[in-house]
Amino acid sequence: MNIIVCIKQVPGTTEVKIDPKTNTLIRSGIKAIINPFDTYAIEEAVRIREKAGGKVTVLTMGPPQADEALREAISLGADEAILLSDREFAGADTWATAYTINAAVRKISAYDLIICGRQTVDGDTGQVGPEMAQMLDIPLITYVSKIEDISLQMIRARRMIEDGYETLESPLPALLTVSKEINTPRLPSLRGIMKSKSAKITVWTLADLGIDKTMVGLAGSSTKVVKVFTPVRTHKAEVLQGDPTAQVDALIERLKGAGLA
Amino acid sequence: MSIRIDKEICTGCSSCVSACPFGVMELVDDKAHVKEGCNLCGACRDACAFEAITIESAAAAQPVPEAHGVWVFAEQFNGKIRPVAGELLGKGRELADQLKTELCAVIIGNQETGIVEMVTLGADKVYRIQSPAFEGNPEDLYSQALVEAIKKYQPEIVLAGATALGRSVIPRVAAALRTGLTADCTGLEIDLKEKQLLQTRPTFGGNIMATIICPSQRPQMATVRPRVFKKRAPDFARRGEVITIDFKSDAASKTKVVNFTADLTETIKIEDADVIVAGGRGVGKPENFKMIAELARLMNGALGCSRPVIDEGWLPYSHQVGQTGKTVCPKLYIACGISGAVQHLAGMQTSDMIVAINDDPNAPIFQVATYGIVGDLFKIVPVMIEKLKKQ
Ligand SMILES: Cc1cc2nc3c(=O)[nH]c(=O)nc-3n(C[C@H](O)[C@H](O)[C@H](O)COP(=O)(O)OP(=O)(O)OC[C@H]3O[C@@H](n4cnc5c(N)ncnc54)[C@H](O)[C@@H]3O)c2cc1C
Ligand SMILES: Nc1ncnc2c1ncn2[C@@H]1O[C@H](COP(=O)(O)O)[C@@H](O)[C@H]1O
Numbered sequence: 001m002n003i004i005v006c007i008k009q010v011p012g013t014t015e016v017k018i019d020p021k022t023n024t025l026i027r028s029g030i031k032a033i034i035n036p037f038d039t040y041a042i043e044e045a046v047r048i049r050e051k052a053g054g055k056v057t058v059l060t061m062g063p064p065q066a067d068e069a070l071r072e073a074i075s076l077g078a079d080e081a082i083l084l085s086d087r088e089f090a091g092a093d094t095w096a097t098a099y100t101i102n103a104a105v106r107k108i109s110a111y112d113l114i115i116c117g118r119q120t121v122d123g124d125t126g127q128v129g130p131e132m133a134q135m136l137d138i139p140l141i142t143y144v145s146k147i148e149d150i151s152l153q154m155i156r157a158r159r160m161i162e163d164g165y166e167t168l169e170s171p172l173p174a175l176l177t178v179s180k181e182i183n184t185p186r187l188p189s190l191r192g193i194m195k196s197k198s199a200k201i202t203v204w205t206l207a208d209l210g211i212d213k214t215m216v217g218l219a220g221s222s223t224k225v226v227k228v229f230t231p232v233r234t235h236k237a238e239v240l241q242g243d244p245t246a247q248v249d250a251l252i253e254r255l256k257g258a259g260l261a
Numbered sequence: 262m263s264i265r266i267d268k269e270i271c272t273g274c275s276s277c278v279s280a281c282p283f284g285v286m287e288l289v290d291d292k293a294h295v296k297e298g299c300n301l302c303g304a305c306r307d308a309c310a311f312e313a314i315t316i317e318s319a320a321a322a323q324p325v326p327e328a329h330g331v332w333v334f335a336e337q338f339n340g341k342i343r344p345v346a347g348e349l350l351g352k353g354r355e356l357a358d359q360l361k362t363e364l365c366a367v368i369i370g371n372q373e374t375g376i377v378e379m380v381t382l383g384a385d386k387v388y389r390i391q392s393p394a395f396e397g398n399p400e401d402l403y404s405q406a407l408v409e410a411i412k413k414y415q416p417e418i419v420l421a422g423a424t425a426l427g428r429s430v431i432p433r434v435a436a437a438l439r440t441g442l443t444a445d446c447t448g449l450e451i452d453l454k455e456k457q458l459l460q461t462r463p464t465f466g467g468n469i470m471a472t473i474i475c476p477s478q479r480p481q482m483a484t485v486r487p488r489v490f491k492k493r494a495p496d497f498a499r500r501g502e503v504i505t506i507d508f509k510s511d512a513a514s515k516t517k518v519v520n521f522t523a524d525l526t527e528t529i530k531i532e533d534a535d536v537i538v539a540g541g542r543g544v545g546k547p548e549n550f551k552m553i554a555e556l557a558r559l560m561n562g563a564l565g566c567s568r569p570v571i572d573e574g575w576l577p578y579s580h581q582v583g584q585t586g587k588t589v590c591p592k593l594y595i596a597c598g599i600s601g602a603v604q605h606l607a608g609m610q611t612s613d614m615i616v617a618i619n620d621d622p623n624a625p626i627f628q629v630a631t632y633g634i635v636g637d638l639f640k641i642v643p644v645m646i647e648k649l650k651k652q
Binding site for chain 1: 282297299301302303304307316338339398400401404424425426428429432433435436437439440441442443444445459463464465468469470471472473474475476477478515516517518519520521522523532536560578584585592593614616617622627628629630631632633634635636637640641644645648649652
């Protein structure tokens, strides 16, 4: 089974802080990580390969330093890694991202399954996977929380929706987006770390993919960001004073006033 | 990449360096320089007093075709329209009125449901797409049907709920139409001069807000989480037109739903509750959630929580509020032992009234709270339970 896993390098957002003076993100000291949801995608792919054989290829579109994320993926069990990197790719929205990654998927050509994370923590749209599936014209199953059965021909997977769990069947090749319930990612093995250090990362540029530059990056993006700003919170809570009994009395009084108690 | 800095004009004042929300601007030899990782957001350009920075797109702007009308994809589940459709009609009505155009709801499925409801909530027209092929919730066919309808009627705006189904179907529609799609918008406005939909959404887990437009493609598409916009009161005097479309597919759906298991862990669903009592890491251990749950019960409310509570396995995922959990908008949200990280606030800050109980006076939750109690939740909550029991 040949599996392609799409990953993205993102800033570790729990550490993101706003500088109160300039109102911008404090980026110094923030290390780049693999998008947390994509680590579940890597783990699931490696687990399938361990059972069914085959190959796990990780794919990312990003700046040259995204190389680190790919090496980390190799330390976690991926076999091969491809970096899509070109100045022209910058500023891509989800459509242009999906289009560019798909050009690489078509170049790889032999694949049975594509796994994406359910969303990134920076772009945070969850659109890239479904858009890829549409452009490749392959079946899509989103929010997969468990793969119940998989063979070279078909997959049966459970997904989480608002009201419960759905089990779907689909032929392969297909594209899955996975949620964190699906597994617990392993830590890198010593062997994996050694392997990742010497691994060869394939780099493909726009020319390698043979696609038109008006379809990628900012030029290929239908959406444009016109403004970015930090939300300002000027609001101050009314702090209820006194000992716990007085505080609770004050609260219940206000809740009653609002018809809530 | 097409951000350009005119080194002749740049004075090296560094205002772009501090304006860059992504920290990729620097000064090299006293001139602005862009490092890797620029996403061309334009913050530097706006900050530059000397107009030394330009961002250009290689694609020539295409003329916008004669698109008109605001569409709301009215998703149904088990024969009922999901409430988010009503919320989108509320917002959609404003947008359509500003654009002086029609508001339409699109219902895909075979059940004769929700048509009147859509009209009373603001729709001028209801497109009802039906087909025997829609048995078993085939998302790929829903996408196909929507794509065909959009191509035929050419709406200028399409809105959908950011539900599991919406988040699967709508990106496929946008991809097929080669148009832009903005996820999880919290603000939608019309720029009347440019006739653009200004779509505002949180990124970086709510640390940053971005306003996004789709200048040269139609329709402009956006998803919105449930409970972000408000439904209008139904107007039973409204009249609307119903247009039935028979969808024919040459191919059967590739994905087949073989089983559905309802999630029964919750008695009251947090997304439907008027009152939510939520606990965070400050609650300390799973046993202590009995107390939080009891308070919820006494207030006829549902039990919510922050993410660490899920990560620790104290409660099942369905209770999680926030960026990666559910968005809620109850009349009352009581946060006990929750610090108020942006990712948590993203899921609850639009609640009508927020009460925060936290022993740290500087916890960010107090910045969104209506009423704050600075104190130990293990002292406050039991007193509250006792008083409510006496009532
Ligand atoms: C990509 C991403 C997505 C995320 N998505 C979500 C999400 O959807 N939802 C979410 O909630 N989080 C999310 N998070 C996590 C978020 O960043 C915070 O880590 C989390 O919300 C903190 O939870 P907490 O407030 O319960 O815990 P803490 O931050 O540890 O806060 C506990 C609070 O309890 C107070 N406290 C302790 N003891 C007591 C006591 N006895 N009495 C009163 N107060 C007490 C403390 O002062 C503290 O303020 C996400 C993070 C990332 C990176
Ligand atoms: N630049 C990228 N390179 C590779 N995969 C990506 C990239 N951006 C997004 N993805 C994949 O698409 C998923 C959803 O991303 P997003 O639509 O940005 O939330 C991620 O979890 C990744 O699997």
